[in-house]
Amino acid sequence: xxxxxQTKNGVTFLSADGIDAAGGAAHGFSTxxxxxxxxxxxSLNLGVSRGDDPDHVRENYRRFFSAIGADGARLAMTNQVHxxxxxxxxxxxxxxxxxxxxxYEADGLMTDLPGVTLLVYSADCIPILFYDPCRRxxxxxxxxxxxxxxxxxxxxxxxxxEVYGCNPADILAAIGPGIGPDCxxxxxxxxxxxxxxxxxxxxxxxxxxxxxxxxxDLKGINATRLEQEGLLPENIAVCRECTACLGDKYWSxxxxxxxxxxxxxxxxLA
Numbered sequence: 001x002x003x004x005x006q007t008k009n010g011v012t013f014l015s016a017d018g019i020d021a022a023g024g025a026a027h028g029f030s031t032x033x034x035x036x037x038x039x040x041x042x043s044l045n046l047g048v049s050r051g052d053d054p055d056h057v058r059e060n061y062r063r064f065f066s067a068i069g070a071d072g073a074r075l076a077m078t079n080q081v082h083x084x085x086x087x088x089x090x091x092x093x094x095x096x097x098x099x100x101x102x103x104y105e106a107d108g109l110m111t112d113l114p115g116v117t118l119l120v121y122s123a124d125c126i127p128i129l130f131y132d133p134c135r136r137x138x139x140x141x142x143x144x145x146x147x148x149x150x151x152x153x154x155x156x157x158x159x160x161x162e163v164y165g166c167n168p169a170d171i172l173a174a175i176g177p178g179i180g181p182d183c184x185x186x187x188x189x190x191x192x193x194x195x196x197x198x199x200x201x202x203x204x205x206x207x208x209x210x211x212x213x214x215x216x217d218l219k220g221i222n223a224t225r226l227e228q229e230g231l232l233p234e235n236i237a238v239c240r241e242c243t244a245c246l247g248d249k250y251w252s253x254x255x256x257x258x259x260x261x262x263x264x265x266x267x268x269l270a
Contacts, residue, residue: 001172001237010034011044011067012249016174016237022133026117027267028068029127029176029239031249035060037261045251045261047121048098052261061098070117070268077119079105080142084150086110086159089118107147108156110139112164117268123251124243126178126218127265128153132160134170138267143222145186149193153222157229168230173237176265177250180242181217184254185209190216198225 001018011034019027035044036059041052044060065072076089079102086108087093094116095102109118110130118140120127125144131137139156141147153173160166191206191214198221205220219238226236243250243263251260 001174001235003174003176003237003239007034008067009063011063013064013067014176014239015068016129016172018172018235018237019129019131019174022131022172024133024136024270025131025138025267026069026270027129027131027174028064029265030064030263032251032261032263033249034063034067040259041261046264047262050261054099057098064264065117065266068266070266071115072117074116075119076109076111076116077102078107078109080107080121081105082144082146083107084147084152084155086139086141086152086156088159088163089113089116107143108139108141108152110137110156110160110163112137112269114269117266120265121262122176122178122265123253123260123262124179126222127176128156128222129174129176129265129267130156130160131172131267132164132166132170133172135164135166136269137164137166138269140265140267143218145190145193145216145218148218148221149197151197151225154225154229157226157231169232171231172235173226173231175219175222175236175238177239177241177243177263178219179244179252179254180240181205181207181215183242183244184216184218185213186216187213190214194221201228
């Protein structure tokens, strides 16, 4: 399975060809191209807490949902806290718009409700979308380094199995754009957290640099964890593009700090 880039009506986004081929789930990872926001938010900002004009953000959502084929009338968002919790979305969690208030904290969402678009946000952290075409279940996860160390990708698979009876071998997973290992330079606290939580299997994704710091491949670690949970390697797509390197295409917190917009990853059962 591969990550592919598409542009529809001026909106550039990424998707997984295997999820497209399976049918039944609209999905996509946004870029910063194709919106109406101005200034430091130009142009496709989907962050509702960045200080952007709400009318611009709402129009950006309308364009993004139209491009990926989601109707966007029923949404499920979350207050992300860089943790490892995955919430089961019910009708009580459904919102009508991106500015509606959410009363819970989680970094992952999952549901079997048709027509509900799950949303997670990122600007260097790793977004992951899941689809089980057999059990008709979708999930969306925000995996920063703390969430990765907490095993949130594994938790999503385990929760899909426990709550909905999903077989990991049936699950398709798309790992979206995020910071790459060359730009994600850290001190030893991050590698130590990864190995303490996830075992030495992650060492293949951690390299020491000449300056004594470490390069950590968060996408590779999450892909390895998904395979350990029983996903087939051919059912995992990984976007190799680095959000910190491609400033004209992606928002990056490491590059821009708080003066920026945000990307979103979305998935919706038909």
